[in-house]
Amino acid sequence: MAGGKVYSFEEVRKHSDRKDCWLIIAGKVYDVTPFMEEHPGGDEVLLACVGKDASADFEDIGHTDSAKELMPQYCIGEVDAATIPAKLTYDVVTKDASRSEKATTSGGTWATLLQLALPVLLLALAFALQNYTRAKAE
Ligand code: HEM
Numbered sequence: 001m002a003g004g005k006v007y008s009f010e011e012v013r014k015h016s017d018r019k020d021c022w023l024i025i026a027g028k029v030y031d032v033t034p035f036m037e038e039h040p041g042g043d044e045v046l047l048a049c050v051g052k053d054a055s056a057d058f059e060d061i062g063h064t065d066s067a068k069e070l071m072p073q074y075c076i077g078e079v080d081a082a083t084i085p086a087k088l089t090y091d092v093v094t095k096d097a098s099r100s101e102k103a104t105t106s107g108g109t110w111a112t113l114l115q116l117a118l119p120v121l122l123l124a125l126a127f128a129l130q131n132y133t134r135a136k137a138e
Contacts, residue, residue, distance in 0.1 A: 005029075005077030009084045016050040023049055025058045027081060030074040053084060 007022075007029050015022035015031070023030045023046065036043040041061065049057050 006080050007077055008080050012079055013051045016047075018043060018047060021046060021050060022076070023054045023058075024052070024079050024084075025071070026055050027078055028071075028075050029077050029079050030071065031076045032074050035070075035074055 009024075012022045012024055012029055015033075018036060019033065021031070021033050021036060021043075023032055032039070032046055036046060039046055045057075
């Protein structure tokens, strides 16, 4: 690992392309530029993780210990945690997710309500019809 240099989030964010790619994982900064083509998961996934804290993405994959052993050679320092915008992870996670979730939940709620209400309505209708025909017969 090249020293204990501390980078600001903005500085890390400047290195966001295939030929110059830095990642933030667990508070550390990795220059994965030389690893882009070798990465078994491909370079696209790495590129998708720039400009944010990629810790969760990295962990979600369930990287093996041998993957973790490769990491120190790409580590160039640490990120200054105070410079990571708090809103960022929130935005990334919720922007699309919450919108689509909202859409599905509201659609889902109506569907559930309808599913519950329909049998009750049919039952009520059957009773009403029964009473009506009975009253008519008397
Ligand atoms: C310095 C950072 C990283 C290193 C050294 C690394 C290394 C590796 C290695 C060695 C593998 C092969 C499987 C294993 O041994 O676990 C792998 C697979 C993979 N990695 Fe990474 N990785 C890094 C960062 C990331 C990040 C940030 C992502 C973002 C999601 C990612 C996504 C994947 C995916 C999707 C696979 C393929 C998994 C599969 O096919 O089962 N990696 N990585």
